Amino acid sequence: SQTIHQWPATLVQPVGSPLSLECTVEGTSNPNLYWYRQAAGRGLQLLFYSVGIGQISSEVPQNLSASRPQDRQFILSSKKLLLSDSGFYLCAWTSWISGNTIYFGEGSWLTVV
């Protein structure tokens, strides 16, 4: 079976500090990977998606970046966090084995103080 792991689950970081959220998928190969953000009172905003190693598409210009160093690993980063980066970050995956269905991780709560 396929699983998705996302960590850390919660994070409190000061303004101007760096960020690294990591996501890995097990049980499938060559997945499409996604980072979404869910701010308080809003829906889900697609931040980045990747169809392969080193291939990153950015949907919204912002203070964040993403990288895919390995087939099943997706990292969300920032060099200097802003207060507005606070939110709930969700990693997700889909692949041939999931039949066009996107599955989500449990999310990471980021509070920038």
Added chain:
Amino acid sequence: AQSVTQPDIHITVSEGASLELRCNYSYGATPYLFWYVQSPGQGLQLLLKYFSGDTLVQGIKGFEAEFKRSQSSFNLRKPSVHWSDAAEYFCAVGAGIQAGTALIFGKGTTLSVSS
């Protein structure tokens, strides 16, 4: 432009009553349609999906949804709501993995269940 609209931000229903959550989409290609549910502080769980075939699809937890192409709608229904159904519900549309694109989500509908 591709979009998903969930007209109701917040709905309150009595326990045992029926439920319908609305979803309208605008999508250029044949859509893949999804409903997800999110409990507070949790990730999104897939309730059901429509790709093709029978336009009435059954999902988990007693939910069903009907695809109506003429109305560009994919409304979620449940005949009898339970208190544990209180959560946020998201409708989403996509083009499938081959397109290499992501799902587009509606802004969600928060469901409260009163006793």
